[in-house]
Amino acid sequence: MKVSDLGRKNLAFRLARGGLALRISPFTVRIRSGISEVADGIATCYADYELLPDGAFIDFHIRLDPPSGLRRWFRPQVVFHFDSAQPFYPLPYEQAFPFLEWGLNWCIAQTTLQFVVVHSAVVERGGDAVILPGPAGTGKSTLCAGLVMAGWRLLSDELALIDARTGLVTPVPRPISLKNESIDVIRIAYPDAILGPVAPHTRKGRLAHLRPPADSVARAGERARLRWIVIPHYVPDSQAAFSPCPKGPAFMRLAGDAFNYAGLGEFAFQDLVQTVDRCECLNFQYGRIDEAAISFDRTLMGHS
Amino acid sequence: MLTKVLADIQSITGFDESQWDVVVRQARSAVLLSRLASLTKAAGLLPVIPEGPRRHLESAARAGAAHGLSVRRETLLLLESMRGVAPLLLLKGAAYEFAGLPTAEGRLFGDLDILVPRDKLEEVESVLMRAGWVTTSHNDYDQRYYRRWMHELPPLQQISRGTILDVHHAISPPTGRIRADSKAMMDSAVPVDKVDGLYVLAPVDMLLHSATHLFQEGELDHGLRDLVDIDGLLRHYGARPGFWDQLVPRAQEVGLARPLFYALRYAAMILDTPIRQGVMSAAKVGAPTRPTQALMDFLYVRALRPNHPTSSDGWTPVARWILYVRAHWLRMPLPLLAYHLTRKALVKSDRQVEAPVGQPDERPAREA
Amino acid sequence: MWEGSGVVFDRRTGDTHLVSAPSQVVLAILRDSPLGATDAELGRRLGGMVSPEDEEQVLEAVREALIELQRIRLVEQLEGD
Numbered sequence: 001m002k003v004s005d006l007g008r009k010n011l012a013f014r015l016a017r018g019g020l021a022l023r024i025s026p027f028t029v030r031i032r033s034g035i036s037e038v039a040d041g042i043a044t045c046y047a048d049y050e051l052l053p054d055g056a057f058i059d060f061h062i063r064l065d066p067p068s069g070l071r072r073w074f075r076p077q078v079v080f081h082f083d084s085a086q087p088f089y090p091l092p093y094e095q096a097f098p099f100l101e102w103g104l105n106w107c108i109a110q111t112t113l114q115f116v117v118v119h120s121a122v123v124e125r126g127g128d129a130v131i132l133p134g135p136a137g138t139g140k141s142t143l144c145a146g147l148v149m150a151g152w153r154l155l156s157d158e159l160a161l162i163d164a165r166t167g168l169v170t171p172v173p174r175p176i177s178l179k180n181e182s183i184d185v186i187r188i189a190y191p192d193a194i195l196g197p198v199a200p201h202t203r204k205g206r207l208a209h210l211r212p213p214a215d216s217v218a219r220a221g222e223r224a225r226l227r228w229i230v231i232p233h234y235v236p237d238s239q240a241a242f243s244p245c246p247k248g249p250a251f252m253r254l255a256g257d258a259f260n261y262a263g264l265g266e267f268a269f270q271d272l273v274q275t276v277d278r279c280e281c282l283n284f285q286y287g288r289i290d291e292a293a294i295s296f297d298r299t300l301m302g303h304s
Numbered sequence: 305m306l307t308k309v310l311a312d313i314q315s316i317t318g319f320d321e322s323q324w325d326v327v328v329r330q331a332r333s334a335v336l337l338s339r340l341a342s343l344t345k346a347a348g349l350l351p352v353i354p355e356g357p358r359r360h361l362e363s364a365a366r367a368g369a370a371h372g373l374s375v376r377r378e379t380l381l382l383l384e385s386m387r388g389v390a391p392l393l394l395l396k397g398a399a400y401e402f403a404g405l406p407t408a409e410g411r412l413f414g415d416l417d418i419l420v421p422r423d424k425l426e427e428v429e430s431v432l433m434r435a436g437w438v439t440t441s442h443n444d445y446d447q448r449y450y451r452r453w454m455h456e457l458p459p460l461q462q463i464s465r466g467t468i469l470d471v472h473h474a475i476s477p478p479t480g481r482i483r484a485d486s487k488a489m490m491d492s493a494v495p496v497d498k499v500d501g502l503y504v505l506a507p508v509d510m511l512l513h514s515a516t517h518l519f520q521e522g523e524l525d526h527g528l529r530d531l532v533d534i535d536g537l538l539r540h541y542g543a544r545p546g547f548w549d550q551l552v553p554r555a556q557e558v559g560l561a562r563p564l565f566y567a568l569r570y571a572a573m574i575l576d577t578p579i580r581q582g583v584m585s586a587a588k589v590g591a592p593t594r595p596t597q598a599l600m601d602f603l604y605v606r607a608l609r610p611n612h613p614t615s616s617d618g619w620t621p622v623a624r625w626i627l628y629v630r631a632h633w634l635r636m637p638l639p640l641l642a643y644h645l646t647r648k649a650l651v652k653s654d655r656q657v658e659a660p661v662g663q664p665d666e667r668p669a670r671e672a
Numbered sequence: 673m674w675e676g677s678g679v680v681f682d683r684r685t686g687d688t689h690l691v692s693a694p695s696q697v698v699l700a701i702l703r704d705s706p707l708g709a710t711d712a713e714l715g716r717r718l719g720g721m722v723s724p725e726d727e728e729q730v731l732e733a734v735r736e737a738l739i740e741l742q743r744i745r746l747v748e749q750l751e752g753d
Contacts, residue, residue: 028356057321057356061329083329084612113363113370248677252690262686264370265377269681269688276674377686465686 004047012039019063021052025220026170027108028056031100033064035078037197041097041209044196045175048214060107064096082107095199098207101177105158108172109259115170116162116271119257122155122169123147126301129169129224131160132232133257139234142182145210146289147296149190154216155224159259164271167278168223173216175209183208189289228300229254229281238287240295250281306330306340306610310532311576313343317352324357326614334528334610335412337361338368342410368410375401378416378467383501385435390428392502393419393493395472395513399504400533402496407536411529415459415468419505421490422473429457429471436463453477455486475558476516484516485558507541508550512560515567521631524624527608534567535577548580552587561590570604603627682746689744695737702747711735 003011003022014020019032020042031042052058063081067090077090080103087106091099109117120133121144134140141157148154155171162169175196178186183206186193194211229250230242254272255261261268286292305326309315319327331337341361344350350358375398383392395417400408420428441447441458450458455474461467475484489509496502505513514537518530541547555564565587571577572584591597606623609615673679678696680689691699701717702709709717715731741747 055320055322057325057328057354059356059360084333111360111363113366114359246676247674248679248690251679252688255688261688263374264366265373265686266681266683267366267370269679273679374686377683381685 001051002047003042003049003051006051008039008043011043012036015039015042019061021054021056021058022046023050023052024104024172024174025217026172027059028052029060029062029104030058031062031064033096033100035064035066035093035096037094037096037199038064038100041100041175041196044194045209045211047211048217059111060104062100062103062107064100064103066093092201095202095207097197097209098177098199098202101175101209104174108159108161112161113260113264114163116160116164116268116275117259118160118162118254119158119259120160121157122160122171123152124155124169124224125152125297127224128227128300129155130228130230130296130300131162131169131226132230133160133254134232135257138232139182140232141177141179142185142289143232143234143286143292145176145178145182145186145193146189146293148176148210148213148216149186149193150290150293150297152293152296153219153224154212160226162226162271162275163223164274167226167275169226170223171216171220173212173220175211178208178210180205185289186210226275226279229276229279230284230300231282233283233285234287235285236287238285240286240288240291241284242295242299243283243285245281245283247276247281251276306334306336306615307528307574309340310336310343310535311574313347313349316344316349321354321356324354328357328360330610330612330615332360333612335526336529336532336610337364338371338410338412339529339532340410341365342368346406365410368412371412372401372408375416378462378465379502380499382416382418382435382469383499385431385437386428387501389431390420390424391493393490394496394502394504395419396517396533399510400536402499402502403504403510404497405536405540407533407540411533415470417470417472419472419475419486419490421487425457425471425473432460432469432471437461437469438463440468453480475513475560476520480520482516482520482559482562484512484560488558489513507537507544507547508554509558511537511541511551511567512555512558512564515563516560519563519566523631524607524627525611528610531571531574531608535571535575538568538571538577538579542578542580548583551583552589555587555590561587562592563590565590565592566600566604570608574605574608680746682744685745687744689746691740691744692737694733695740698734698737699741699746711738714738 006014011020015031015038016034019030021028021030031038033039061083064078066076067079076093078093078096078099079086079090080088080099082103088103118131118133119135120131121140122129122131123144124130132140132143144154144157154173154176155169156173157176159172160169161172183195183198187195196209196211198206198208200206231245231250231253251272254276258268258272286295305323309327316327328337331340337360341364344353344361345365350361353361379394379398379402386392394402397408397411397413398416400411437460439458440461441450446458450456455477456470456472460469460471462469474486475489476482489505492506492509493503494506496504504510511534514530514534518527518534551564552561555561568579568584568587572579592600603623603626606617606620607627609620673693673696676693678691678693680691680696680699682689698714701714711731711734714734715727738747
């Protein structure tokens with residue numbers, strides 16, 4: 001049974017009461033919230049995701065609710081609970097759904113230390129995966145959205161879970177976050193794209209989430225071999241172009257974008273060396289999303 | 305449920321998914337998930353655990369291993385800085401790691417703890433400052449509080465690596481009601497194998513310090529983890545000849561008979577730690593009066609549970625608070641206690657500052 | 673090590689460094705030489721690995737490598753070197 005099979009009212013009810021247990025492959029998540037924006041976001045962006053039966057082991061028990069106390073009535077806030085902990089300071093109430101996404105990213109990064117987890121988008125075509133590393137603001141999510149709408153399979157828009165021993169990436173397909181102009185760009189270029197609620201005033205501006213293609217969600221169990229590391233550079237009005245990136249600097253870049261690199265010390269170092277060794281490292285400059293997608297198909301797929 | 309698992313790891317075979325769900329959550333909140341991973345690995349049980357919980361244990365195992373390497377590294381860097389000034393005597397987690405104790409595996413902790421003689425304190429402080437260790441307390445009250453009432457300096461932080469260091473100059477607060485003979489314990493310190501200049505307390509003293517730390521301090525957030533340490537120390541050193549015989553006499557000698565009594569009592573009660581025949585009754589010299597003992601049982605049995613809603617009853621928060629107050633009572637005279645607690649309460653509420661709008665800011669976690 | 677540059681993990685401090693290829697080689701040689709090595713020795717051994725175009729160029733590369741490695745404290749200069 002999927003989320004879309006529950007009526008909107010039923011969804012909100014379950015979310016507020018015992019919580020909604022979903023498979024967000026490869027994880028199982030139980031979300032509890034009385035906040036309507038959260039229900040809206042889940043109904044739109046997580047429509048294709050499978051519901052779990054009672055008694056299943058749950059990886060992340062998450063709750064999003066206003067803090068208790070007088071603050072409820074004046075400039076309301078929302079708190080993210082990961083089991084009995086509150087790892088973050090509260091955020092403004094209308095950012096509840098993005099908070100769910102950010103919080104979930106954090107939960108995943110903290111509990112999958114056996115993987116190299118890189119802050120990057122991951123897409124796949126023809127059995128080979130590409131990661132697009134970069135912190136927020138470098139355009140990786142927009143590029144990722146463009147590639148996915150052009151038919152690349154989405155493995156993740158934020159977190160690459162790389163198994164250093166096998167070189168395989170584990171998919172965690174989830175809604176793709178888009179900011180400001182990107183929202184408009186994607187809406188115009190892909191009128192069929194389904195977007196969740198827009199949070200108006202986050203620190204990064206307007207924020208919305210794109211529903212992942214049903215196919216990507218359905219194939220979440222299929223891991224892919226990591227073949228390329230492509231560092232995206234958005235330069236307005238430029239021609240799409242790939243150029244080689246020496247592996248040493250690529251490594252340092254990835255280390256900076258890897259969660260828990262410092263904490264895992266030498267383990268992370270060895271894993272990342274193995275990973276970079278196996279991949280082709282490239283820089284990618286682009287100015288238009290549609291051109292970027294074509295360039296990817298031609299250059300990367302042409303290689304195989 | 306977690307305590308039963310820690311007392312008998314075999315009990316996990318046959319757990320269903322919902323039981324695993326509870327155990328993992330309790331373990332994570334008690335900072336014992338890595339420890340649980342070590343125990344399951346050592347018992348060869350990892351393959352039989354269902355995939356969901358097993359992945360969490362594997363991740364926690366890696367965290368534990370990386371942590372161990374990082375502790376070693378930090379300690380050796382500290383040793384470089386302190387060479388020639390004072391011997392480096394390790395306490396708690398770092399000591400367990402260098403003493404090669406099984407209980408060190410999977411034990412996560414945030415701070416390094418070291419013990420220096422009181423007369424070397426100023427010299428050590430200045431050497432550390434030159435090596436980039438700066439104080440984390442810029443508040444005069446805290447500085448005075450730590451130096452006068454506590455047995456340690458306010459925590460220091462390494463400026464480039466971020467590591468936190470607690471410099472102790474006594475085993476327990478020198479002005480407290482329970483006065484340990486820190487000098488005697490320091491004098492009996494033993495060198496660490498193959499590392500010149502590094503020391504740990506003698507086995508019996510290590511156990512006594514662990515007991516004092518748990519049963520005199522107010523910070524019970526890691527109570528169960530600290531009890532697991534005590535259990536580990538008793539099991540490991542208990543196999544050494546002379547350990548059990550020396551335990552009670554040494555405790556009396558250094559003034560720590562009361563914490564020893566509690567340590568033995570609660571380790572046996574909660575974690576089924578085997579205590580040598582006769583030692584428990586000998587340890588009764590440190591026992592409190594019967595009414596106090598009954599009260600302490602009530603408080604500690606609750607306070608030493610994992611700090612998680614699935615293992616608390618209505619009394620648990622109260623129990624913790626009472627023990628927190630007791631710890632301060634043990635540390636200071638009464639009129640000052642009231643002032644200190646009031647101040648602490650006020651300062652805490654000042655800290656409810658708003659985070660800037662936008663991406664969530666992580667709360668700083670002490671001893672994650 | 674990859675073409676042109678390499679990465680090194682310093683076990684002593686936990687730091688990761690990006691180093692030039694010659695530095696990577698010099699470091700490897702020094703690791704195998706418990707008593708250390710002089711500039712000239714390093715030049716000889718490095719020259720032996722690449723085509724010995726210009727002895728002076730190789731020696732220059734060695735000196736630059738040593739400067740880089742000393743700066744990140746992976747090697748230290750002993751008296752009389």
